[in-house]
Amino acid sequence: MKNTHKPxxxxxxxxxxxxxxxxxxxxxxxxxxQCGTCTASCPxxxxxxxxxxxxxxxLLFGLKQEVLQSRTFWLCSACYSCTLRCPRDLPLTAAMAAxxxxxxxxxxxxxxxxxxxxxxxxxxxxxxxRIQEMGFMCHYFLAMHDPLLxxxxxxxxxxxxxxxxxxxGGSGQRGRLGPLFAKVRSMEGAS
Amino acid sequence: MKYAYYPGCxxxxxxxxxxxxxxxVLKRLGVELSEIxxxxxxxxxxxxxxxxxxxxxxxxxxxxxxxxxCPGLDMLVPCSACYLNHLRVGRECAADRALPGRINEALxxxxxxxxxKVRVRxxxxxxxxxxxxxxxxxxxxxxxEGLIVASYYGCQALxxxxxxxxxxxxxxxxxxxxxxxxxxxxxxxxxxxxxxxLMATRxxxxxxxxxxxxxAAAGADAIVTxxxxxxxxxxxxxxxxxxxxxxxxxxxxxxLGLAFGLSDEQTLLDKNxxxxxxxxGKLRACETASA
Ligand code: SF4
Ligand code: SF4
Numbered sequence: 001m002k003n004t005h006k007p008x009x010x011x012x013x014x015x016x017x018x019x020x021x022x023x024x025x026x027x028x029x030x031x032x033x034q035c036g037t038c039t040a041s042c043p044x045x046x047x048x049x050x051x052x053x054x055x056x057x058x059l060l061f062g063l064k065q066e067v068l069q070s071r072t073f074w075l076c077s078a079c080y081s082c083t084l085r086c087p088r089d090l091p092l093t094a095a096m097a098a099x100x101x102x103x104x105x106x107x108x109x110x111x112x113x114x115x116x117x118x119x120x121x122x123x124x125x126x127x128x129x130r131i132q133e134m135g136f137m138c139h140y141f142l143a144m145h146d147p148l149l150x151x152x153x154x155x156x157x158x159x160x161x162x163x164x165x166x167x168x169g170g171s172g173q174r175g176r177l178g179p180l181f182a183k184v185r186s187m188e189g190a191s
Numbered sequence: 192m193k194y195a196y197y198p199g200c201x202x203x204x205x206x207x208x209x210x211x212x213x214x215x216v217l218k219r220l221g222v223e224l225s226e227i228x229x230x231x232x233x234x235x236x237x238x239x240x241x242x243x244x245x246x247x248x249x250x251x252x253x254x255x256x257x258x259x260x261c262p263g264l265d266m267l268v269p270c271s272a273c274y275l276n277h278l279r280v281g282r283e284c285a286a287d288r289a290l291p292g293r294i295n296e297a298l299x300x301x302x303x304x305x306x307x308k309v310r311v312r313x314x315x316x317x318x319x320x321x322x323x324x325x326x327x328x329x330x331x332x333x334x335x336e337g338l339i340v341a342s343y344y345g346c347q348a349l350x351x352x353x354x355x356x357x358x359x360x361x362x363x364x365x366x367x368x369x370x371x372x373x374x375x376x377x378x379x380x381x382x383x384x385x386x387x388x389l390m391a392t393r394x395x396x397x398x399x400x401x402x403x404x405x406x407a408a409a410g411a412d413a414i415v416t417x418x419x420x421x422x423x424x425x426x427x428x429x430x431x432x433x434x435x436x437x438x439x440x441x442x443x444x445x446x447l448g449l450a451f452g453l454s455d456e457q458t459l460l461d462k463n464x465x466x467x468x469x470x471x472g473k474l475r476a477c478e479t480a481s482a
């Protein structure tokens with residue numbers, strides 16, 4: 001009897017390095033059951049290109065670059081509605097923040113520009129101990145290289161000025177947080 | 192009643208009226224505040240997109256200072272973003288046993304250590320829970336009769352940790368508003384997001400939320416807030432949100448201060464960006480009625 005059985009070619013999976021930042025976010029949403037409660041709860045979903053529900057699925061499929069091309073996670077305003085309501089109790093707001101960190105570190109120039117707002121804010125905190133709103137906004141405008149931006153803020157700036165709310169002074173805590181920031185940087189760089 | 196006070200950065204600058212009115216109203220209610228010495232910024236809503244460890248280490252520094260300098264006291268926080276940042280340190284340390292060690296390794300640079308002993312309380316929780324509407328009513332000298340007030344809670348005082356109010360249908364301000372003689376406006380926008388820092392990064396998106404909230408407040412004389420970010424978003428962008436009429440937006444302790452008959456220097460109402468003449472007229476009427 002002729003043996004018709006042909007062995008199935010076994011191709012070993014290519015060895016890839018585990019992408020740790022991706023795995024960190026994947027672990028946050030692994031139990032997602034795609035119910036869509038997060039999307040339905042999000043006040044900013046109307047402006048997103050991927051819905052939060054779709055984005056969690058794509059992350060679990062490993063579609064990292066596609067997710068980093070999306071504006072969805074930049075539109076999270078940390079309202080915690082999705083985190084509160086997710087039937088799987090997933091830390092979704094924290095996952096959105098983790099994606100912002102990932103995009104700042106590994107994304108393209110458009111992503112890095114979007115990260116500037118948060119980075120300039122924290123840079124000001126590092127220097128001054130307490131945030132100096134005036135100095136922060138000036139640095140942010142400069143870093144963004146957008147001549148229209150200061151004009152957009154002009155009316156608010158004038159209102160605040162008229163109310164005596166724009167302070168140019170420094171803080172007595174200036175420099176206080178330098179060592180803590182440096183230590184955290186070395187700890188996060190090492191881990 | 193005594194608390195360790197964490198004003199946070201905004202209350203020293205753009206939200207001075209929140210700081211002053213909170214201190215004055217609490218003093219009148221017999222509450223003593225001890226400001227945490229050398230407190231620093233908690234990172235607000237900007238830190239988590241930058242560093243996960245700093246997200247916990249910055250507020251932990253203030254908690255460690257509170258443990259050392261104000262032992263045994265609850266930390267009272269008027270800003271909702273600051274409140275949540277400090278609150279989550281303990282929550283996350285309870286869920287991840289490796290965290291306290293990492294946080295303390297970072298705090299070690301200053302010789303500080305965090306032991307998780309401080310209870311973090313929002314100003315609203317203290318006013319509504321610890322002090323309560325009866326004690327508030329006892330201080331009222333100018334009843335705000337006829338004033339219709341919409342309570343706006345925002346997000347982070349309510350979510351994700353629902354500690355003192357229903358995060359879906361918040362009501363904790365209403366007994367306080369009634370205690371002043373005013374009427375609580377019925378609406379379901381009290382817990383809707385104001386857009387938060389999207390107002391800086393994607394203003395078009397944030398304005399949609401602000402417009403929805405302001406529209407829903409039609410019929411109220413004022414909106415009261417318990418967070419400097421919510422206050423700024425609701426009061427400073429009314430014309431961009433296409434509002435024909437401005438609606439007055441006040442901090443909750445300012446409203447309490449008005450009913451307590453505090454001075455202008457104590458309520459600092461002239462610092463607010465949206466206070467209508469209609470509201471001022473109604474307040475004068477309340478004054479005459481109770482004189
Ligand atoms: S609410 Fe939770 S379970 Fe449902 S789709 Fe969103 S993340 Fe998945
Ligand atoms: S926390 Fe972010 S993603 Fe979740 S509902 Fe709020 S804005 Fe949307």
